[in-house]
Amino acid sequence: MEQxxxxxxxxxxxxxxxxxxxxxxPVHAIVYLVTSFFSLAVIFYLLAAxxxxxxxxxxxxxxxxVLFMFVVMMLDLGNPGEAGRPTLxxxxxxxxxxxxxxxxxxxxxxxRGAEEGPDVLQVVSIRxxxxxxxxxxxxxxxxxSMQLLFAIVGALxxxxxxxx
Amino acid sequence: MSYDLIDIALAFxxxxxxxxxxxxxxxxxxxxxxxxxxxxxERFGPNRVGPFGLLQPIADGIKMLVKExxxxxxxxxxxxxLAPAMAAIPAIMIVSLIPFxxxxxxxxxxxxxxxxxxxxxxxxxxxxxxxxVYGVALGGWASNSKYSLLGSVRGLAQLISxxxxxxxxxxxxxxxxxxxxxxxxxxxxxxxxxxxxxPIAFLIFxxxxxxxxxxxxxxxxxxxxxxxxxxxxxxxGLRFGLFFVGEYINIIALGGLAATFFLGGWHGPLLPPVLxxxxxxxxxxxxxxxxxxxLPRLRYDQLMHFCxxxxxxxxxxxxxxxxxxxxxxxxx
Amino acid sequence: xxxIRDTKGILLGMWTTWKRIFRRxxxxxxxxxxxxxxxxxxxxxxxxxxxxxxxxxxxxxxCSAACPVDCISMQSxxxxxxxxxxxxxxxxxxxxxxxxxxxxxxxxxxxxxTPEYEFCTRNIMSLVYEKEDLLIDGCGKSxxxxxxxxxxxxxxxxxxxxxxxxxxxxxRSLQP
Ligand code: SF4
Ligand code: SF4
Numbered sequence: 001m002e003q004x005x006x007x008x009x010x011x012x013x014x015x016x017x018x019x020x021x022x023x024x025x026p027v028h029a030i031v032y033l034v035t036s037f038f039s040l041a042v043i044f045y046l047l048a049a050x051x052x053x054x055x056x057x058x059x060x061x062x063x064x065x066v067l068f069m070f071v072v073m074m075l076d077l078g079n080p081g082e083a084g085r086p087t088l089x090x091x092x093x094x095x096x097x098x099x100x101x102x103x104x105x106x107x108x109x110x111x112r113g114a115e116e117g118p119d120v121l122q123v124v125s126i127r128x129x130x131x132x133x134x135x136x137x138x139x140x141x142x143x144x145s146m147q148l149l150f151a152i153v154g155a156l157x158x159x160x161x162x163x164x
Numbered sequence: 165m166s167y168d169l170i171d172i173a174l175a176f177x178x179x180x181x182x183x184x185x186x187x188x189x190x191x192x193x194x195x196x197x198x199x200x201x202x203x204x205x206e207r208f209g210p211n212r213v214g215p216f217g218l219l220q221p222i223a224d225g226i227k228m229l230v231k232e233x234x235x236x237x238x239x240x241x242x243x244x245x246l247a248p249a250m251a252a253i254p255a256i257m258i259v260s261l262i263p264f265x266x267x268x269x270x271x272x273x274x275x276x277x278x279x280x281x282x283x284x285x286x287x288x289x290x291x292x293x294x295x296x297v298y299g300v301a302l303g304g305w306a307s308n309s310k311y312s313l314l315g316s317v318r319g320l321a322q323l324i325s326x327x328x329x330x331x332x333x334x335x336x337x338x339x340x341x342x343x344x345x346x347x348x349x350x351x352x353x354x355x356x357x358x359x360x361x362x363p364i365a366f367l368i369f370x371x372x373x374x375x376x377x378x379x380x381x382x383x384x385x386x387x388x389x390x391x392x393x394x395x396x397x398x399x400x401g402l403r404f405g406l407f408f409v410g411e412y413i414n415i416i417a418l419g420g421l422a423a424t425f426f427l428g429g430w431h432g433p434l435l436p437p438v439l440x441x442x443x444x445x446x447x448x449x450x451x452x453x454x455x456x457x458x459l460p461r462l463r464y465d466q467l468m469h470f471c472x473x474x475x476x477x478x479x480x481x482x483x484x485x486x487x488x489x490x491x492x493x494x495x496x
Numbered sequence: 497x498x499x500i501r502d503t504k505g506i507l508l509g510m511w512t513t514w515k516r517i518f519r520r521x522x523x524x525x526x527x528x529x530x531x532x533x534x535x536x537x538x539x540x541x542x543x544x545x546x547x548x549x550x551x552x553x554x555x556x557x558x559c560s561a562a563c564p565v566d567c568i569s570m571q572s573x574x575x576x577x578x579x580x581x582x583x584x585x586x587x588x589x590x591x592x593x594x595x596x597x598x599x600x601x602x603x604x605x606x607x608x609x610t611p612e613y614e615f616c617t618r619n620i621m622s623l624v625y626e627k628e629d630l631l632i633d634g635c636g637k638s639x640x641x642x643x644x645x646x647x648x649x650x651x652x653x654x655x656x657x658x659x660x661x662x663x664x665x666x667x668r669s670l671q672p
Contacts (some may be wrong), residue, residue: 027305031243034298054287057276062294063324069301070320073313126344204513207523458513459506 002046010048027071030065037061051129054069179260179279186259188410191221197453204457206230228405236307236398248396248403251299252410254292258417261285261292263347264445265430265438271274277430277438278347285346286338289421290331293376297323300378300385304395315394318464319385323377326382332479333365336486337425350429357428364482366426368475370451373418375471377411379452381459385468419448419473426459528616530614538596541587543627544608544636550608551631552643555582559598559607567591568598570627578651579644585627590620604643607634 013036020032037060044053134141183276195210195217202209210217235244265277297320304316338344340361341352352358359366375382386394396407423429423444434441462470524531528634534541546552555572574580599609617623635641644652645659656663 022276027243027302028238031246031298031302050282050284051287054291057291058287058294062291062297062327066294066297066301066320066324068307070317070324073301073305073317073320200517203517203519203521206516206519206521208521208525454510454513458509 006043006046009039009043012036013043027069030069034061034065037065051126052099167185172389182259182279183256184208186256186413186416187409189416190409191225191447192482193415194224194408195220196449197456200450200453204454206358207260207308208407225405228402228408231401233401233403234398236309237411238308239398240306240308240492243302244398245403247303247306248298248399248406248410249299250302251296252406252413254296254299254475255410255414255417258289258292258421261289261346261412261441262417262420262424263350263429264420265436281345281347282425283343283345286334286344286349289346290327293330294323294327296376296410296414297327299407301394303399304385304408307395307398311391311393311397312395315385315387319378319395322378322382322385322467322471325468326372326375327394329368329471329479332476332483333372335426335483336362336365339483339486346424346429347477350424350431353428357426359426362426362482362486364421364478365486368479368482369422369425371475373422374433374452374455375467376416377414377452379415380456381462382467384464387461389461415449415452416445419452514548532584533611533613535611536609537613538570538594538609539613540589540610540615541592541598541625541630542608542610542632542636543585543606543630544634546604546642546644547635547640548642549633550579550644552604553585553602554580554604554606554643555585556580556603558601558603562601563592563596564595564597565591565593579648582627586624587615587630588624589615590623599634605636605638605641606643609637 016032016036016039020029020036023029023032037056041053041056041061044050044056168192199209199211199217211218213219213223235241238445260279261276261282263281267277300319300323301316304312304314304319337349337358340358341349343349343352344468378385384394385391386396391397396404399407420441423441427444430437430441432443435443497622544552553570555570557570557572560566560570566589568586570582570585572580573583587603594609596609602608615623642659646661647658649655649658
């Protein structure tokens, strides 16, 4: 049952992501991407990581994409359906990065051999998750939060009301 | 874990009953709102269809069903059709998270009075309410009308902002209950409701859920005076009905959650738990209606100012104070 | 402190509306309870007759001209005795706004407003009232007034016999 669910969700994720890339209209692309995030969240849940699943929904689908949409809606896009497709030259960096990722994935799989993964995934409780995050990786969290603070201060500075 | 037929039947039965009850409650909440607003304005409200107008929701439902479903020219067809569902479904999903009674026993098995009791229930609630934004955003954008677009842009900004204060106001609750699981949050309030420890968080949560429901005084996404009906201006018939029912289900769901988080959920003396829960949830619904009958609409800049410059800092300070309190007193 | 002032404002407003909830609604439940309008209420229009039973209307078109929405139309004619009348007289109540200007303009008190307000219908064409529908057997307001008794010289009475009319003066008797 879970396996079947996984395959369905994985197909949905991949197809939705491809559509999100191929779609010319930004709002449609956002909707596809949100679909992909959703199925990804459910996959995370199946992988016994409910917290990650929730963050996927709240942060990516619920906040980041909404902000994207906010910006897209504010812009007057004219006729995005008539925009030209990107040529091969535009795709080159993306293809390069995708190639690197693919090669490393293949290497990883080959290197691991036929070793079996753990049969039963143990559910990471939120308590363990929090303890690890703020205990073991406490410094990293602090650094990231400082960075976010700088970003906020910077945004406030840029967005301040200027005296004419 | 293995399931047998009775388990599955019980689960489906539970879902069906809750769904029906919620739809009925939402329909009658509309009637209650109209009657109460009427009383506040010294008129009767609907009292023609059936005794005391009690059949009015049914008449309204039939009207919505048989009305023509208009799609404006130039609208984005699929998104236009999708948006009402995107608005209504998260509201219904939120209902499934709420524990509304003590577990009962049917056929010798315990049946929790809750559809799902996840260990990330609270987060799932925040997730669903952030998904509800898409109904507003896509509905307004896909209608290809300037009123709708303005409404949805306003709605987007408002909902994102107030989601933050809502989330922040729930952090102290999680800190006190030491769990994201709604049933455990309810159990943690057996002795004392969290509103006693966290009046400020309660107030912030209350304000935020009024804003999340897009109700007066925070109804700028659908401000009648300036935007016709905001993001659902172009909708008619059943699709408008979905938006409408979604809004009222949302009121009940958020009222129930407010009761769960701060008023001890279904705990209460004498009366049966389900009744206590209904009383608390509907008290919030009454408060919403009362507010609507009293307050004027906020201006957009006042709304944003209030959220970012007042509620957010206060909520953060409240979290800090709660943290210090728990550290020093060592409660829980 | 503005926060105290704002909170007080909100709570005061909530208290006011709370009290309203328990007041008796002002609404009159129309089909069951019918208000009796005042006698001078402006609703359905009638054409009245003078105390002698003759039609008051002299088809002078003044009401038609005064009507802001142009819903009165008629034709004028003259009887053998010289008395003017309207062979047909039509008011389109679907257009009438019940302003009462026609009644004010009428020199003969023929056209009058009545307090009867319940004559709406789904068939809009039936709101066009002809003279037969409008004419009533009575004088309405000012029951004693008879235009022709004042001004109907040569029609209903010879010169000098109208109401408040002095007999014709022999000019020559005034001459020195
Ligand atoms: S009441 Fe006013 S609108 Fe009606 S017929 Fe008389 S003048 Fe015209
Ligand atoms: S109803 Fe009065 S104003 Fe109108 S035509 Fe007759 S006499 Fe003249």
